Amino acid sequence: MPKPRSLNSRSPLHAGADFLAKLLNDGLPAGWQQTLQGEAEQPYFEKLSRFVEKEYSKTQVFPVQENLFRALHALDIDAVKIVILGQDPYHGEKQGTGLSFAVPNELFPKPPSLQNIFKELESDLGTVILKEKSDLSGWVDQGVLLLNSVLTVRAAQPHSHRGQGWETFTDHVISRLSDRTDPVVFILWGAAAMKKKTRITNPQHLFLESVHPSPLSASRGFFGSRPFSKSNALLKELGKVPIDWSRTTN
Incomplete structure (x- = not known):
């Protein structure tokens, strides 16, 4: 190459x-x-x-500049097995890490969406995640791309950087993943993530969809959706090593 x-x-x-x-x-x-x-x-x-x-x-923008493209820096395209799409970065102080849904281990309390993800993980696989293990770096190291649709946000102003071009950039990232011949499992939580499905035109790729884990919607289909066991079952069908979802950090 x-x-x-x-x-x-x-x-x-x-x-x-x-x-x-x-x-x-x-x-x-x-x-x-x-x-x-x-x-x-x-x-x-x-x-x-x-x-x-x-x-x-x-103004104050999250995440910090060095973490802005962390999702791509931490995992090369050929190593991606699963994609979990988020929306915007967390807009609270010291929350955003550049990985969708993740927060620093030392941050408390954990965001409600992440708490609900861990609740579903426990219900799905019986896996209890210690509260301090929340940076999700262990998932990334196993091939899980944690990508937001929009990569920056103003402090305390959710959705403040939507419509500025990030959606186009992440559309292109998803399209390049779609071009891969090696199948990828896409986990799409919520309407914003599901919109990206139109960028995935290669029929080899696989999808798991549900409402967003936000408290506003989790009870309408996220809880009980079993994305962790289902994605591992798909990986096994593809002959790939499943994700140890209990490894949320390193």
Whole structure:
């Protein structure tokens, strides 16, 4: 495979994209480098980059800059076995880690959505997760991509960065995953995640869908959906090693 060109080595015409391109490129695994080559040169990306850079300069934005692309930095595309799609990052102080639904181990109390995920995990597999083990790094290390549809948010302002271009970027990420010939299991929680299904055109990929684990909807179909045992059953059918969902951290 030829060495991919750096995502932030562009002409001055695209200089507005430098802020996000540098954050993306620094630490990006080779597979994603190859897959996302040229993305930073798209007009939407330059507009998004200018917006996000301005937001970080004038207000508090989550996650911190070094964690903005953590979902992609932590797991190369060829290692992805399962994708769990979130919506926006948590908008509370010190909550967002760059991984959907995850929070730092030392953060208390845990967000209600994550608490409900752990409740369903216990109901599904009998697995009790200690409250301090919430960074979900153990899932990532086993091949679970924890990706939000929108990668930044203003502090205390949920949904504040929607409609700025992140949806286009993550659409492209999902489309590149769809291009893989090796099947991936997509776990789609909530309407925003289900919208991404239109980007997955390869019939080899598999889906598990339910309402979002938020307290507003969990009782309407998330509880009892058994995504953990079902996704492992699908992995076994594909001849892949199942996820040890009890390993939420390292």
